[in-house]
Amino acid sequence: MGRPSKYPAEFQSEAVRLVLTTDKAMAEVARDLGINYKTLGAWVRxxxxxxxxxxxxxxLSEHERLELKRLxxxxxxxxxERDILRKAAAYFAKETTR
Known part of the structure; x- marks a missing residue:
């Protein structure tokens, strides 16, 4: 898992909205907001x-995708865990028959 972002989610979504809804270039928006244009590009992508x-x-919704990944x-x-328990059970079963 990657490191946590130093920018809040609201800031990221607002920056993306600016790129997608205005006529400004992505580099210009990034410069105005004081962030790296590659970072902004990754958010837009x-x-x-x-x-x-x-x-x-x-x-699937974003929540459903996250739940699927977790599951x-x-x-x-x-x-x-099952495979470990299966091997342990086989080992102990063999030990008790000696």
Whole structure:
């Protein structure tokens, strides 16, 4: 997971809105706000990708995507735990038959 952003979410969304709704260039908006234009570009790219994903038929919401990601990680963790317990049970079953 990446490091937390030093810019609040409201600031990011407002900066993206300025780029998308005004005639100013992205570099100019970034300079006016005192941020790196590459940082602003990444925010704008992320917003555009999000809009593309949301436009797809049957698309999941951002909350649903985060929940799906969390659940997939939990399933992977549970499979690892299950395999460990299965091996431990086999080991102890073999020990008791000696």
């Amino acid at each position: 992320k917003e555009r990708e999000q809009k593309t994903l949301d436009a797809l038929p049957g698309a 997939r990680k939990e399933i992977a963790d549970l499979k690892v």
